[in-house]
Amino acid sequence: MRVRLEDVARATGVSPKTVSRVLNEEASVKESTRQKVLAAMESMNYRPSPAARGLAGRRSFLVAMLYDNNNNPASTYLAEIQDGVLDACDANRYSMMACPLRMRGQDFIRRVDALIADHEIDGVIMTPPLTDYPPLLQRLQEQGVPYASISPLHRGRAIGVCMDEQQAAEALVNHLVELGHRRIAHIVGIANHGASRWRLAGYKDALAAAGITYDAQYVAQGEFTFGSGVMAARQLFALPQRPTAIFAANDDMAAGVMWAANELGLKVPRDLSVCGFDDTPLATQLWPPLTTVRQPSREMGKLAALQLMELLRGRGTGLLVQVPYALQLRESTAAVP
Amino acid sequence: MRVRLEDVARATGVSPKTVSRVLNEEASVKESTRQKVLAAMESMNYRPSPAARGLAGRRSFLVAMLYDNNNNPASTYLAEIQDGVLDACDANRYSMMACPLRMRGQDFIRRVDALIADHEIDGVIMTPPLTDYPPLLQRLQEQGVPYASISPLHRGRAIGVCMDEQQAAEALVNHLVELGHRRIAHIVGIANHGASRWRLAGYKDALAAAGITYDAQYVAQGEFTFGSGVMAARQLFALPQRPTAIFAANDDMAAGVMWAANELGLKVPRDLSVCGFDDTPLATQLWPPLTTVRQPSREMGKLAALQLMELLRGRGTGLLVQVPYALQLRESTAAVP
DNA sequence: GACAGAAATGATAGCGCTGTCAATTTGCGT
DNA sequence: ACGCAAATTGACAGCGCTATCATTTCTGTC
Structure with missing residues (x-):
């Protein structure tokens, strides 16, 4: 045997x-x-035998990756993070379970409890917006389950990994400024996502640095989806003074902007510069390819998992590590006409 | 306690x-x-306690979802399937582990063994091209690990789920024929994928049914990637008699075709009809949106997992169930000029 | 109502590992 | 050599559940 x-x-x-x-x-x-x-x-x-080890030692060598599958069904972003987490788990003889978790619903806490109890989870890795959902965090703390966060909104006591999105957004908008743009619009993402706030803040920073007066007209609300990008762009195009550049808070919305531009016969980048954020595969599959910011999701998943494992091993208290961004300047942005 | x-x-x-x-x-x-x-x-x-149940009962209530992460890093297709598998597992009190597996490498078998032994896997769900990789199948059989396949190439003894891709492709190409196209090109996917064969076969069927002579010139080789779609399209455009429609074996390559068309100033669908296959999110994020075939990946993941669980429960011998396809007729195809 | 055979339940002994705490060995100073 | 603390190692008893097989409780039959 x-x-x-x-x-x-x-x-x-x-x-x-x-x-x-x-x-x-x-x-x-x-x-x-x-x-x-x-x-x-x-x-x-x-x-x-993991079962025997688990039974005798009261730990499972199992970590759960929690994500909200309500908003972004099967996004590439999550898949990349998962890949990174798996990498780190593998190297440390841990196993990972993917756990989609619908945030809405009364029984949210009960489902979280069930998840932890049913699988005897040792620790948790979370992605936004779960990283900043108080009921979840509180429950995890009560249950004594360690967790690491990816891009948490509140960075105070958080453990995990983040990127300086504000600075990245500033750099991106600054690129538009250098191309001569002055009427630069921004499409914001879902309100409670840290990503939305940081990217907006970076946008404002860049305008301020360039001496351009911030004008709320040029900021439209989106929801990180393609469709919401289309809607927001239409709204911006209807402005008396149409923007010459639009910075969408993610690539999907930027793709929506390009669609909307197409509807009006606007040629990108000749008539309009467009940039996104995230550098999803979509960015290079659009015509023209999208100027955006690369977020090293895979790496971030890996680092978050490593931080969690440090915690689980009882070594140290865990850190919030920061990864660098990288501008991807492509053909969707050009000098102002 | x-x-x-x-x-x-x-x-x-x-x-x-x-x-x-x-x-x-x-x-x-x-x-x-x-x-x-x-x-x-x-x-x-x-x-x-899963640990205690596992130890005493010699089973883990764990299934592994095996996929080749070499070709398609973090594809939406896999993410959707995983979602479906998770659904089915949840409903049956099973857990799922995602297991990316690089196919190349001498130690492939050893890695598979390690995976099964380390996690005490009860059963396996596979996606192409693993579904038809003999060393893997053989090893699983030797180890007595039941498995279910998603879209396996060889359907003989396979258990799991499939779609009639050949008929779907035929229907799609038939749509082009009905729009008046006669010079219809096809871009094939990676050779050892069942998807590539079936879609090509369906293409041929449709031509035959329409009385159009098959011309190998109009069939270009691709690799399921955006870039390979661009290359293949350029090659097709260089033909003396340019095709008026191109059916790419997946959406990514179709996006590449649209890029290449753009390079040449060809307007889709006015100058060229394009269609893909899979109905990935990309399909509705292109301009114009892509005519394609929807493959219910989520559902397929779920059904495959259910078949596996039937096997694990010892009820019946498992089936290869077939799911229906659905044509998605959008604006990338139009009547021949 | 006694009895065979089926249905339902229970007693016992682990599954393969780790926690606890006791026993042994080692190293070092004098 | 000798004593003592520190470093190593081991004995033993579970962890929470299930397999096996024995036992009890029902059925229906004549």
Whole structure:
């Protein structure tokens, strides 16, 4: 049958407990013993049973990736993050479960509890907007489940990973300014997303730095979706003084802007410069390809998972690490006509 | 502390084993007893420990979703399937692990073994092209791990879910024929994908049905990527008799065709009709929106997972169920000029 | 109403590992 | 050498559930 820890112990001539210590990388094992045990494990192709480890040790080596599947069904952003999280888990002998979680509904907390209890989750990784949903955070704390956040809105005590989106947005808008644009519009994302606030703030910073007066007319509300980008753009195009450039808070909305421009016969970038944010695959599949900001989602997933595992190992208290952004200047932006 | 099976047993006045029977939906439990136990479980908020169940019962209630993350990094298609699989798992008290698996590499089999052993996987759900990778299938069979396939190439003994892609492709091309097109080109996908073969076959069927002679010149090779679509289209445009319609084997390549058309100043659909396959979000984010075929990926993931669970429960032998396609006729196709 | 056979239930012994705490060995100073 | 603290190691008892097989409680039959 299966090779058990006991078999390794017998083969090595030590007690099962010692093998267990080696397996769990505990400190007080003599180096020579460690090597012997490790060698035996390797040669016998020993694989610890997660079920047994979980039962005896009261931990599952399982982390859950929580995301809100209500707004963005099957987005690339989430898929990339998941990929990164999986990477980190793999390297640390943890497993990951993907857990879509509808935020609306009375029984939200009960579903969270069920999730944690049913799978005996060791820790949680969250994406926006869950990162800043008080009932969830509170419940996790009550249950004593450690968590790491990706791009949380409130960065105070958060652990996880973030990007300086405000500065990135500022740099992007600054690029438009350098191309000679003065009437630069912005399409904001969903209100409670940190992303929306930061990108708007960066937009304002860039205008201020360029000495352009902020004009609320040029800021339209969107919802991060293609359709909302179309609507917002139509509204901006109806303005007496049409903007010469539009910075949409994400790529999907930027694609919507390009559609709306097309409807009016406006040629991008000749008549209108457009830029987005996120650098999703869509950005390079539009015509013309979209100027945007790359957010290293995969890397962010990985880093968040690593922070969580530091927590789970009891080493340190976890950090909020910051990753760099990168402007992707493509053909959807050009000098003002 | 935690409510255990034993606690439920004591509260109900039956033996732990009986409670276990109820939990596992075994047959020989008197209905009245079952109800009593179920009520107690509910009122005590009992949650069985997966670790203990796994250890004692030698099964993990865990299924793995295997996918090749080499070709399509973080595709929407996979994300949708995963969503469907999660749905089905949830409803059946199973858990799902997402397992990206690089196909290349000598140690492929070892990695598969490790995956199964490390997580004590009960069953596997696969997506193309893993569904038809002999070393993998063989290993799974050797290990006695049941599996279900999504859109497998070889449908002989396969269990899982599929769509009649050939007929869908035929219907799509037939739509072009009805619009008056005669010089209809096709861009094929990656060779070893079933999708590529079926879609090509459907294309040929439609031509044959319309009495149009098949001309290999009008069939270009692609790789399911945007870039390969651009290349293939350029090649088709260079033909002495340019096609008036192009059917790309997926949406990404169709987007590439539209890009290439733009390069040449060809207006879609006025000068060229374009259609894709899959109905990814991209399809409605292009200008003009893409005529394509919707593949119900989410539903397919769900159905495949359900088939697998039937297998795991030992009921029946599992089926290969077929889901219907749906043509999405949009503005990228129009009557021949 | 006694009895075979089926249906329902229970007693017992683990599944493979880790926590706890006790026992042993080691290193070091004098 | 000797004593003592620190470093290692081991014995043992579960973790919460299920498999196995034994036992009890129902059925219906004549």
